[in-house]
Structure formats: structure tokens, C-alpha cells
Amino acid sequence: MSPILQAALELQAFCRARGWRFCFIGGIVLPRWGEPRTTADADLTLLTGFGGEEAFVDALLASFRPRTDDARKLALTRRVVLIEASNTVPLDLSLGALPFEERVVARSSDFEAAKGVTLRTCSAEDLVVLKAFAGRELDWADVRGVALRQAGRLDQALIFRELEPLLELKGAPESAARLREILRQAK
Secondary structure (H helix, E strand, O other), X not given: OOXXXXXXXXXXXXXXXXXXXXXEEHHHHHHHHOOOOOOOOEEEEEEOOOOOHHHHHHHHHHHOEEOOOOHHHHHHHHOEEEEEOOOOOEEEEEEEOOHXXXXXXXXXXXXXEEOOEEEEEXXXXXXXXXXXXXXXXXXXXXXXXXXXXXXXOOOHHHHHHHHHHHHHHHOOOHHHHHHHHHHHXXX
């Protein structure tokens, strides 16, 4: 089993043992929905809500090695916990509280990432939304991979219903047109 899958399983077991709601997002999910690529870490959305983040952050930092000296402060101000698994693989946790993040976790499902290795991952549609919102060129390449592999199976209405309000908040509504073109080309 790869070190990243080992790290993801360690984090997933930790979250499940506490009854936390979560799902993996990012590069570790690509083998399920798009074109797999090398990734150096495992990304996860953890639902904490607003106001109760400290208990989650403190539990994580007590059990996993922080990757920065100010990991707690960073987590509570930026809503990102940067830790590493026991095998030193980086783990990036987004502290979710928005209704969109709640829906991402609610739509997530289990995926057999390797023989005997099941991870809770976001849906293909939510992966597209997250990648298009992030908007780096690497993310757009991932979106193209998902669009090609899932051609004709993506719920485009759901994607744009979730993405467009996020892009408005970000001030990047032009990204919706870029996504529409990628989806059109993938048909």
C-alpha cells in the first residue's frame, strides 16, 4: 500500500473513531473520478461548524505532528489544519462549516482505493466544484480529466448550482465559462 493511502487510512480511522463527519477531497480522489496523478499529501474536509473548531483542532494536534510552529493559530484563523501522519505524509484538513461543505460531506461515499482500502471521498461533481473554485492550472487539468472520464455522467446542474455562488464570492465568475467549455469539449 502506498504511503499516502496509509496516511489517509490513519486519518480516516482517527476521524471515524470520534464520529466526525468528513470526506477526502483533492488529488487522492482523482483515481476514482478522473485521471490519477502524483500527489504528495491527502486533503480532507472535516465538518466542525463555526464556534466549535478548537476541540477538533486540539484533538488533531494532540495526536498528529503539526507541520508548522503556529499550527493551532493557523487552524483557528485560516480554517486549515496542517499535520502529518505517523509515516510523515502531509495531511491538509479544511475545517468545514459552510452549507456547501455540509452538502459535500453528505454526498460523499466510500471508494475502494486499493484492495482492502476504502476511503470516504467526495462526489465527482463536488471534486469539479472544488477544483474549479481553486482555479490553479493543475486544478483545471484535474477538472479536464474528470470531465473526460465522467463524460455524460456528471450532474452539470448541480455543479453550477454549487459553483456559481462560490465564484461570485471569490470575484471570479469567468471561471464558470471556462468550466462550461471544458464540459462541452468532453462530450
